[in-house]
Amino acid sequence: MLPIIALIGKPNVGKSSLFNILTDSNKAITSQKSGTTRDRNYGHYIIKEEKKFKIIDTAGITNTKSIIKKKSIKNTKKAIKEAHIIFFIVDGKEGITKEDHFISKIIKKKKKKTYLIINKTENIKKNKKICEFYKLGYKKIHKISTMLPKTIKNVISKIKFKEKNINKIKKKRTNITIIGKPNVGKSTLGNALLKKKQFITDKKPGTTRDSISILNKIKKKKYILTDTAGICKKKNIKNEIELCSIKQSIKMIKKSKIIILILDISEKKISKQDLSIIKIIIKNGNFLLITVNKEDKISIKEKKEIKEGIKKKLKFLNIKKIHFLSALYETGIKKLMLSIQKILNIKKKKFSCQFLTKILKKAIKKHQPPIQKKIRIKPKYAHTGKINPYTIIIHGNKVNNLPKSYINYLKNFFQKEMKLNNCIIKLIFKENKNPFIKK
Structure with missing residues (x-):
């Protein structure tokens, strides 16, 4: 088992920026707007090509009445429980706050090995704000700046990890990505496939922002399942965060072997937006599984009409099977898992x-x-x-x-x-x- 490091702190202290630097990726969306991260995001951090750790980027902990933010904080607390090591990240410019004290109490209750990381320390040499953080009760504090990424790994590598059981880097797994328009049930389907509440779900569209990847397996065959943000039309993009989310979703299509495309049951047909997503999938040559979620909301007659309409519209793809399911009530999930398993077995097929x-x-x-x-x-x-x-x-x-x-x-x-x-x-x-x- 790999040692797990969770990045914990209040909103907008630079957790996602640090995650991207440590994992050498742009998996986590970064923004000056607080509350951008909602789900747990996983990646790997390697020290001197010898030690490998799993890194979890988390949502910021704060007192809030928002349902989505409460779910985000619940997810963060799960990350604290899951982790072996905590990187408690605070804001050097702002100084110590009530929220920092509040988060510190949550972390200390779990009795996990914790390192206090002070971010945003560029242009700060000796400052009262920095000294204040000793009040949190951590013996050693580490100053970093995500604005100066080259210095970060040097600082982090000096931290002595006593964790044993450090595994060698494993071979790449098959990537499976769930794609579709906003609010079609991508995160709910992801949770149904994983058999646990991993991804945050809500009736409000645009809940998922980052593309979140989780390792899973079907009959000893390991794969990586990724939940993505909804891909909507350009004219419907409201802000920079949504644009970054869509770009990240398209990037995941390119990286994946299998794409699960969820169609909107309310439209009862394939829309122009769905076809544009399919074009991206065709261009990258992925295995495509067409799914229609929320089957509990339609009659048998409607189901037959929708099926015929999809097959007619996608005649050029020669799609034989369309999966009708309910991610919420977990009906049709076993059949979808069977189709995934068959595709995973295609690797063994050799045609002379x-x-x-x-x-x-x-x-x-x-x-x-x-x-x-x-x-x-x-x-x-x-x-x-x-x-x-x-x-x-x-x-x-x-x-x-x-x-x-x-x-x-x-x-x-x-x-x-x-x-x-x-x-x-x-x-x-x-x-x-x-x-x-x-x-």
């Missing part, structure tokens, strides 16, 4: 050049390629390339001149014959060299 060429010839026999300048285009043989996206390389004469309609025909044909449902196949064409052409 002979097998793929046989499929290619079968496709050509059923529907001949077009004639161009009195010469018929001749695809001759095929073999596999990458697995993510699943790539098939086709060699032949004039194959680079194949029209889009015929390329889509071949994609669907291969998908059907190879039984790769929900897999978006990428085709690469290579011209056979003519030995009679002089160099």
Whole structure:
């Protein structure tokens, strides 16, 4: 088990900025607006390529009546309980506050190894505000500035960690990302798949801001599940935080092997916004699982109509299965998990050049390629390339001149014959060299 460090403090002290610096990422959204972080965000911190720790970025602790903020604080308290080490972060410019005393009491009750980290100490040498923090009762304090990231790791590496059981860096896991428009039930579905209340849920759209990744497993197969912010139209973006959230969601699509796209049941059809998300997924060649959440709100007749409408609209993808489920009541979750498991098993599938060429010839026999300048285009043989996206390389004469309609025909044909449902196949064409052409 990896030692876990939780970053704890009041809002806007620089927890997310420190998280990004330590994990060498931009996973956590940073903003001058307090309360940007809501869920627990996980990453890894490595010291001198030897020691590895899990880092948790958390929401700021403060006295509040807001339901979402109360849920955020509850999530932060879970992080304190989960952690082996606490980095208690305070604001050097502002000085000690009532909230710092309040948070210190919460941390001390848990009796965890705690380091007091004073942030925003740039241009501060000796200051009464800094000395005040000794009142919190911590023997050693560490001054940092997230504005000067190069100095941070040097400061942190000087802290002596006595934790044992430091594991070696493990191999990469399969990334699975939940995508969709705001308020379609992404976080609720994430909690249902994880079988615990990991992600904050609320009826108010835009609750999730960061893309939060959690390690999980299905029948001993480990994968990373990511909940994302809703992707809405550009004209509906209200502020910089929402824009950063959307950019982060699109970034996660690019990193993931499997995408679970949730459709809005209230619209009873695929919207233009859904299609724009699907275009991004197609471009990156992910495995796509189409899900319709909140099935408890529609009749059997409506369900059938929605299913037919989706299949008709996504005819070009050859989607065989659409998952209808209720993330809230956890119906249809087992079937979705089974589909995920099947995709995870595709890694083991190996298709020989002979097998793929046989499929290619079968496709050509059923529907001949077009004639161009009195010469018929001749695809001759095929073999596999990458697995993510699943790539098939086709060699032949004039194959680079194949029209889009015929390329889509071949994609669907291969998908059907190879039984790769929900897999978006990428085709690469290579011209056979003519030995009679002089160099």
